[in-house]
Amino acid sequence: MARLNLLEETRFERLPVTVYKDQQEAAEEIAQQIGTIIKLKQEKGENAVLGLATGATPVEVYARLVRMHKEEGLSFKNVITFNLDEYYPMQPDAKQSYVAFMDEQLFNHVDIDRKNIHIPDGTLAAEEIAGYCLSYEHKIEEVGGLDLQILGIGRTGHIGFNEPGSAPNSGTRLVTLDDLTRRDAARDFGGKENVPTKAITMGIGTIFKAKEIILMAWSKKKASIIKKAVEGEISGNVPATYLQLSDNVKFVLDEDAASELTRFDTPWLVKDCDWNKALIKKAVIWLSSETGKPILKLTDEDYNNHGMAQLATEQGPAYDINIHVFNQLQHSITGWPGGKPNADDSQRPERAEPARKRSLIFSPHPDDDVISMGGTFIRLVDQGHDVHVAYQTSGNTAVWDTDVLRYVEFAIDFNKSIGKDTKELESTYEKMRSFLSKKQPNEIDIPEIRDVKAFIRKTEAYAGARYAGLNDSNIHFMALPFYETGKTVRNPVKEKDIEITMDLLQEIKPHQVFAAGDFDDPHGTHIVCFRIILAALEGLRETEEWTKDCWLWMYRGAWNEFETHEIEMAVPLSPMEVKKKRQAIFQHQSQKDHPVFPGDDEREFWVRAEQRNRETAVNYDKLGLANYEAMEAFVRWKFSDEVR
Known part of the structure; x- marks a missing residue:
């Protein structure tokens, strides 16, 4: 058998x-x-x-x-x-x-x-x-x-x-x-x-x-x-x-790699399933897409004709299942990503208390925060939360060499204009030009060039975070050692990377942590940074009581998006909020038009973000929910000692 x-x-x-x-x-x-x-x-x-x-x-x-x-x-x-x-x-x-x-x-x-x-x-x-x-x-x-x-x-x-x-x-x-x-x-x-x-x-x-x-x-x-x-x-x-x-x-x-095979992706088509809450949600959303019907219009016949008769028989009628899944989706939508104060939070993705949360956004590169969750970032600040952003790496390999010369030329002219001696700076500039004129593909930049590239991205990160409403004291640059090699191939993660992260977490003691959960970036930095955050939080959970009230939310957007059935918090954005998010992304001028590492997606990052956010909203609309301009999506990471 x-x-x-x-x-x-x-x-x-x-x-x-x-x-x-x-x-x-x-x-x-x-x-x-x-x-x-x-x-x-x-x-x-x-x-x-x-x-x-x-x-x-x-x-x-x-x-x-x-x-x-x-x-x-x-x-x-x-x-x-x-x-x-x-x-x-x-x-x-x-x-x-x-x-x-x-x-x-x-x-x-x-x-x-x-x-x-x-x-x-x-x-x-x-x-x-x-x-x-x-x-x-x-x-x-x-x-x-x-x-x-x-x-x-x-x-x-x-x-x-x-x-x-x-x-x-x-x-x-x-x-x-x-x-x-x-x-x-x-x-x-x-x-x-x-x-x-x-x-x-x-x-x-x-x-x-x-x-x-x-x-x-x-x-x-x-x-x-x-x-x-x-x-x-x-x-x-x-x-x-x-x-x-x-x-x-x-x-x-x-x-x-096996996740899209039928037996894993749509197992109800090949076997009887052990229907849990997550699988039911995924199956009903799939059925809605297959039939082109909103969830509340699905019938027992739809279930029977699409390999889901077992579900309808065991947990039906279909309309009861539809209502249950529809309510789950509806409850995932919130305009209060930090929790709505003085409200019943039993059906909300985030807790009502404390009303003013300490929120820490980890950004693997200096622009991932605004690209992936810029609308939520701005909303958290506007709603009065104590928001911090931590840039885990400098992103200094993703700056064009021509930008380096342009910025140093500006520095020389500026110093001359205020009467400063520029001989040393000009000497460094000539050294840079000489190196760049002979630079081979993938050759490691000299330290001076790496520094300038890091400075460029740092100033852009400041501009983006300030546009979102943060004070400089809430902006943190971590410069994790695993990344700062000057190479596209990174060093292995070491205890120092985790220690730096633990120190920041202990300093802020956040109620919310947001971390990049899209691991398709071509340089592999996102998944490394996420694992460092996990290791730091898991280490702190052994001794720090505040960590029991710290929730970890994953965001995506720069490289891919969560599937609708995965989403646990969907933050709707108005047309004006979409424009504000776009302006925050535009602060990262070195990444605009054609970035150094665009990946497979030829669209600019701001275009990717807007279109993915719009697609998430359209998917909710097709399922029969409200039609928003755009939505940013989040999934909560559950630690082993938390109820799943």
Whole structure:
């Protein structure tokens, strides 16, 4: 019976999928499988032939293989490796090369024989590539073929660099990279314009010959393409769907990457559900969208015709369920994000008391506060709360080099105008110009330039927070050490980052903390900053009594938005409040028009924010609630000792 239930639950999935709680757990399992293959081959006196991938996805796997080598004695002396791909052209000693990546992540830390390492050569002359690719295929065949090929997946659906349009029988070859693939790589190269347009890649046909294939994917960024690869029709538009033709493949995912698969996203379509409050809310909102009806107009027939008969039977009639969900949504709407004084708060998202709260807004970068919750920020101040904002990082990597020179030129002219000696400043200016004239993509700025970039963003943050109504004494610049490297790749979080955060929390003792909960920023700063806040609050909860009355709210907006069913507090904005929020965002002039790190979204940040806020309001309207100009959305984080 259990087997039949699993088959029913996964009936939309066209290949085997294993889902783990997180990428650490999944990576450990894959590393153990690789270790087992190596050991079994050693026992037989044979070589283990591995097909390896690059990018962020396999990093955790390689880290665990290194640990197994150092702590468990796993030897790589009998291992032969073939990497999937390499940019073209690419020098092997370039930081962005996959030669450098593999050395840094794996090869430099294990006892593999260097002659057994094969990575496509990005230095070849164009006329040499075809012959080289053919020889790459022959080398794989000569050692008996790949025992295991590990894969990641790009957001175009590419495996290796087999972009949309690749044939299922393709071999190793030179390919042209999709624009989205190049945008995804832009951070490593200091801009998309520096990313090579071509690459050498193993073909899909080459991959298919492996005795075993494991495709790995982590994070919600991959959820959409994973759904297409696993549940979609086989199509050249999504090359990973060709893996459905193999009998030797399995997908290994974390919960986030699997979140859009039918069994997780809309489980009522494939199985009987244990209907809790959150799942009912999600299902009813989904049904409203599917039928195009407001919630209060949904009928028992709608439930029955859309896979939700179980819910209607167990907890119906439908109208009672509709009323219950409608009321939940209605109660999430509040014009009082700090709580409404002297009001019944039993059906409100925030507490009425204390009437004047201490509210602390954490902003990972100097503009995330006003972009994501600028309207709520202004409203909290206007309603008399003691609002503080803390900028966790300087954001100094996200300023154009030309702005640096412009601001220093201004400083020189200003100092001259008031009779100050500018020789030292002019000397520094010339040093900056000299450095910038020779600066290579992703090269770390000299300290003077980093300082000016930080000053630019700091003054903009002051301007934005002042526009929202804050006094300077309530504006805090944390400069968390993990970020201040001058590099796009950050240092690991250390105790100092958490200590700085704990000190600020203890100083303010907030009743409310607001933190960025959108983790799709291209530099990964948001999730790092959120984890630091969590660690600080969890540490304080052990000894500080005030933390029991401190609620943590997550906001989004710069990079994505909460789904309607997730929202626990929706703060409506009037047309005038939308304009005020826009003006607060405009204070960040260095981020306007075309920021250094725009991500995939080509819209300016203020446009993204307004349109996402409007979409949230429209979604509420379609469900049958009031039609507001815009809404900012929040979800409350529940700690382990809080009632969920």
